[in-house]
Amino acid sequence: MPDVPAITDYDARPLDGRVVLVTGGAQGIGRGIAQAVLGAGGRVLIGDLDREAGRACLxxxxxxxxxxxVPLDVAREASVQRWVQAALExxxxxxGLVNNAGIAEPHRAPLASLALADWNRYLATNLTGTFLCSKHALPALAEAGGAIVNIASTRALQSEPDTEAYAASKGGMLAFTHALAVSAGPAVRVNAILPGWIxxxxxxxxxxxxxxKLSRKDHAQHPAGRVGMPQDIGALAVYLLSPQSGFVTGQRFVVDGGMTVKMQYV
Known part of the structure; x- marks a missing residue:
């Protein structure tokens, strides 16, 4: 009869020496993830359209x-190629790759008046950007036995009026996540995080x-008792990027303080 494995020390720096790329990494959730990677011992390349914000991070x-x-426009393939090459050089x-860049404003216009250009802009940034960055980083990720984390949204699961373009782009990221997990595995693991109110x-x-500016009512909508912060997403991203999650792929993780499971009656 084999022995049960011995107790092992918990790795407090699970990304020590590892290189993680974060799109949209200069502000908001992306910055929270980048800082979590650094705190876990990793090295990070952030890509962002906002050069001022990127320099401010450093x-x-x-x-x-x-x-x-390195400046990055995830909707332009040449920009993505340069960014990935810069990381390798x-x-x-x-x-690791975190596909976080995207248009953050979910409301645009009623569908009957939604311009095709606006629809395409959401898909190009939120969904096509995820495809392009994954495509060009995948060979290096496979060589390293790495991981991809896609930052989707709870709006892929529930909606408010006039958010079709945003919801479709984030819902597409979920399907892309499980499809790529099957295609790229076992060399590369792929998971998605669905943030709520951050x-x-x-x-x-x-x-x-x-x-x-958050009210008591804002916090009370969450069973966890508060609105989320970027470090809440960063903590899970570190786990999904690290070897500690080696048996986790193709999954989606809702991080919303319990908001989507709370019954809401008016």
Whole structure:
């Protein structure tokens, strides 16, 4: 009869030495994830359209060669190719990719008046961007035995009026997640995080940073007792990027303080 495995120490720095790429990593949830990666011992390349925000991150973090910023437009394949190549030239490997960049405003217009250009812009940024970054990072991720984390939204599961373009793009990310998990496995694991209400006001670039204005009622809508913060998403992202989640792939994880399971009556 074989022995039960012995107790092993918990790895408090599960991304030590690993390289993680984060799209839209200069502000909001993306910045929260990038900082969590650094806190877990990893190295990070953030990509963002906002150059000022990207430079501000590096100035604030002061982690030297462990972090870098390269401008990125996830909707343009040439930009994605340059970004991935920059990561390989700087760090020599890619262990993780977080597809976070996207249009954050879910409301656009009633469907009958929604412009095709607006519909296409949501899909190009939120969904096609996820495809392009995954496509070009996948060879290096497979070589490293890495992981992809797609940042979708609870709006892939529930909706408000006039959010069809946003919901469709985030719902597409869920389908893309489980499809790629099957195609890329076992070399690369692929999972999705679905954030709920996350207050990002304090995680923007210095000129736009504000203290979140949240009421008691805002917090009370959540069984967890509060609105979410970017570090709540970062904590799960670190787990999904690390070897600690080696038996987890093709899954979606709702991080919303319990809001989507609470019955709402008016």
């Amino acid at each position: 100035d604030a973090w002061r982690v030297g060669e462990r972090a870098a910023f 700087r760090f020599g490997r890619i262990d 207050a990002v006001d304090g995680w923007k670039k210095p000129g736009e940073r504000r203290t979140p």
